[in-house]
Structure formats: structure tokens, C-alpha cells
Amino acid sequence: MKLSILDQAPISSNQTAHEALNESMKLAQTGEKLGYTRYWIAEHHDLPGLACPAPEVMLSYIGANTSTIRIGSGAVLLPHYKPYKVAEVYNMLATLFPGRIDIGIGRAPGGSAEASNALSDNFLQQVWNMPKSVTELLHFLENDFPSEHEYKNLKASPVPPVPPALWLLGTSKKSALLAAEKGMSYAFGQFMSENNGPEIIQKYLDTFQPRTHWQKPEVILTVNVICAEMDEEAEEIALSSIIWSLQKSKGEGHGVPSIAQAKQYPLDDKDLQTIEKMKQNMIIGNPKKVIKKLYELVSLFHADEIMLVTITHLPEDRVKSYQLIAEEAFHI
Numbered sequence: 001m002k003l004s005i006l007d008q009a010p011i012s013s014n015q016t017a018h019e020a021l022n023e024s025m026k027l028a029q030t031g032e033k034l035g036y037t038r039y040w041i042a043e044h045h046d047l048p049g050l051a052c053p054a055p056e057v058m059l060s061y062i063g064a065n066t067s068t069i070r071i072g073s074g075a076v077l078l079p080h081y082k083p084y085k086v087a088e089v090y091n092m093l094a095t096l097f098p099g100r101i102d103i104g105i106g107r108a109p110g111g112s113a114e115a116s117n118a119l120s121d122n123f124l125q126q127v128w129n130m131p132k133s134v135t136e137l138l139h140f141l142e143n144d145f146p147s148e149h150e151y152k153n154l155k156a157s158p159v160p161p162v163p164p165a166l167w168l169l170g171t172s173k174k175s176a177l178l179a180a181e182k183g184m185s186y187a188f189g190q191f192m193s194e195n196n197g198p199e200i201i202q203k204y205l206d207t208f209q210p211r212t213h214w215q216k217p218e219v220i221l222t223v224n225v226i227c228a229e230m231d232e233e234a235e236e237i238a239l240s241s242i243i244w245s246l247q248k249s250k251g252e253g254h255g256v257p258s259i260a261q262a263k264q265y266p267l268d269d270k271d272l273q274t275i276e277k278m279k280q281n282m283i284i285g286n287p288k289k290v291i292k293k294l295y296e297l298v299s300l301f302h303a304d305e306i307m308l309v310t311i312t313h314l315p316e317d318r319v320k321s322y323q324l325i326a327e328e329a330f331h332i
Contacts, residue, residue: 001298001303002037002305003028003036003306003307003326004031004036004038004039004305004306004308005036005038005039005308006041006222006307006308007028007040007044008041008309009024009044009245010049010311010316011049011254011255012257012258013261014255014259015255020051021051021052021058023066023283024320025058025065027039027060027319028065028066028152030319030322030323031322032066032067032215034153034322034330034332035332036069036294037069037070037306038069038070039062039066039070040055040074040102040307041058041062041071041072041073041074042176043075043077043111044110045110045115045119046112047111048174049248049254050256053110055073055076056073056089056093059072059073059286060073060093060096061283063093063304065323066136069101070100070165071101072104072167073102073105074270074307075104075105075106075167075169076090076105076106077106077110078107078130078134079109079127079130079133080119080126081120082152083136083137084306087156090159091163091164091314092158094160094164101160102164102165103164103167104187105137105168107127107130107175109123111148118136122126127145130254131182134182134184135182136151137166137264140154140156140162142163157259164265165185166185167184167185167187167220168182168185168186168187169187170197171188171189172326173195173200173215177207179204180203180205180208180209180217181207181210181258182209183209183215186218187218187219187220188201189222189224190222190223190301192222192271195280196210198302201303204219204257205219218305219303219304219305220303220304221301221305221307223283223294224282224283224308224310224311225284225308225309226238226241226283226312226326227284227286227290227324228255228320229286229287234284234285234286235285236259237259237313237314237317238282238284239262240259240311240312240313241256241279241311241312243257243261243262244311245261245278246271246274246275247265248267249274251284255312256311256312260314264312268310286324287325287328288328290324291325294329307321308325310322
């Protein structure tokens with residue numbers, strides 16, 4: 001089973017953004033040592049408790065401090081940007097770190113309406129234009145515009161020997177169909193979706209249209225996981241992430257609370273119901289329990305790879321979670 005890391009660069013209640021971003025770099029290094037396939041970092045804009053609005057900046061830092069693990073964005077929020085600029089940035093990263101760069105792209109705003117307006121004009125129109133933007137980005141990365149196209153002589157320099165691998169991230173049938181139509185690899189965000197994931201991925205597999213004769217559909221499934229040596233410990237550690245998610249939904253909380261702070265957070269009946277619903281979309285437990293569940297998901301979703309997102313208050317708990325999973329999965 002191939003395992004990878006999705007990092008949202010969370011800031012704990014006792015951390016600065018600088019400290020959180022350094023922990024992200026250390027997590028990528030740990031993932032490389034443990035045998036994880038890839039490390040992706042997400043893009044968010046002015047969201048309290050999340051430190052990374054610019055994956056491309058962090059990837060330069062992380063690439064310089066790792067040597068083998070694939071690194072990429074999870075995701076570049078394409079409606080905010082021109083495809084040409086995205087191609088230039090990631091071609092440059094692929095030139096610096098050959099054969100290691102992924103571009104995960106998405107259509108979400110990644111922040112408030114004010115942030116979207118500050119980043120780009122006509123965001124909703126750009127979301128509508130997403131299929132056109134994806135096509136343009138593919139042409140820039142593969143340097144194959146048709147001879148009659150206005151960009152036929154334009155290159156996204158520097159052109160690397162191995163182009164970045166392009167993935168479409170999504171949580172809906174619409175994103176799956178777009179990935180299939182464009183012959184792209186697809187990453188399904190199960191951790192943030194209430195939709196029928198197996199049905200959506202099957203639709204992608206059934207309608208996939210390869211751009212080349214050798215191309216095959218490829219699926220990453222992204223899940224929320226907290227692992228510790230004992231189930232009880234994992235449940236306790238997970239409480240920080242769960243309460244933080246609850247706080248964010250209420251417009252509260254500016255960082256991942258400690259376990260003690262999470263235990264003190266007042267909960268009403270509605271909160272308790274929300275928490276139970278959250279936990280149904282998480283995997284929490286000891287290594288054997290987690291790996292068993294991951295294998296079940298691989299089979300159910302027809303996934304080629306599982307990408308884990310793990311948020312804890314203490315960085316060492318996050319690293320330990322990834323370590324325990326790797327040791328159980330890879331028999332380290």
C-alpha cells in the first residue's frame with residue numbers, strides 16, 4: 001500500500017506561524033525517512049490556525065531539505081491564478097528538484113469572499129472557466145499547444161526534463177468527471193466530503209479518457225487519521241483536532257487547542273452530535289486498527305494510494321502517528 005502525507009500547516013495554540021512552518025518541513029523529512037510516497041501542502045488564505053497561503057514557497061524550502069520524496073501542492077487553487085504563471089512556478093520547482101514535483105489543483109476559494117476578491121477578479125467566473133484553465137495548464141506543462149493557438153510559441157520556462165505531474169483534487173462527481181475528461185490523475189478528499197466517494201471514484205474510472213496510449217487512471221484517497229499506540233491515547237489526541245474543527249465552524253479558535261483546552265471546551269447536545277458525525281469520517285486508533293481500516297478503504301474506493309492528513313496539538317504526536325502507521329504498513 002502506497003501512503004502519502006497531506007499537510008495543512010496547522011498552527012497550534014502555543015505556536016507561531018514560523019514554528020508551524022518549520023514543523024511542516026520536519027514532517028516532510030520524517031515522511032521521506034519512513035518511506036511515504038509524497039508530501040503535499042495545502043493552500044489557504046487568511047484562515048486562523050493555518051500557516052500556508054503559498055505552497056510554492058514552502059515547496060522550495062522543503063525540496064532543499066529533502067532528497068527523494070515527491071513534493072507538491074494540495075492544492076493550487078487554480079481560479080485565483082493564470083495557468084501560465086502556475087506552469088512557470090512548478091516548472092521551475094521541477095527544474096530545481098527533478099522528477100519530484102506534483103501539482104495538485106483545486107477550485108475552492110481557500111478563504112473568505114474578501115480574500116477571493118483580493119486575490120483575483122471574478123472568482124466565480126474563473127470557477128466556471130475551470131475546464132478551459134485546466135486544458136491550458138496541461139498544454140503549458142506538456143509544451144504541446146496546437147499550431148494555430150496563440151500560445152504555440154510560448155514556453156513556461158524553464159522547461160524541466162521531467163514535467164510536474166498534474167493531479168485534480170475534488171470531492172464531487174463534477175471534479176471526477178473533469179479529471180476523467182482531461183485524462184488526469186484524481187485525488188478524492190474523503191476527509192472533507194459527505195458525498196458517496198466510491199460511486200464518484202467509480203465514475204472517474206469508468207469515464208477516464210487517456211491523453212496518451214500508455215496513460216491509466218490513478219486515484220489517491222485522502223483521509224483524516226490519528227494513530228497512537230493505544231486506542232484510548234489516539235482518541236484523546238484526536239480531541240484537539242475535533243474541537244478545533246468545531247470551533248472553526250462557529251468562527252472561534254485561532255489555533256489547534258491542547259488536549260486540556262479541548263477537554264474544557266463547553267459542549268451542548270448539538271455539539272456532541274456534530275462531534276460524533278466528525279468521528280465517523282476519521283480513522284482513530286492503534287496501528288493495527290488504522291492499517292486494517294486503510295486496506296478496507298483501498299478496496300472500497302479502488303484507490304491506488306492513501307494520503308493521510310493528521311492534525312494534533314503537539315508536533316511530536318503528529319510525527320508519532322505517521323511513524324506508527326509506516327512501521328505497521330511497511331514492516332519497518
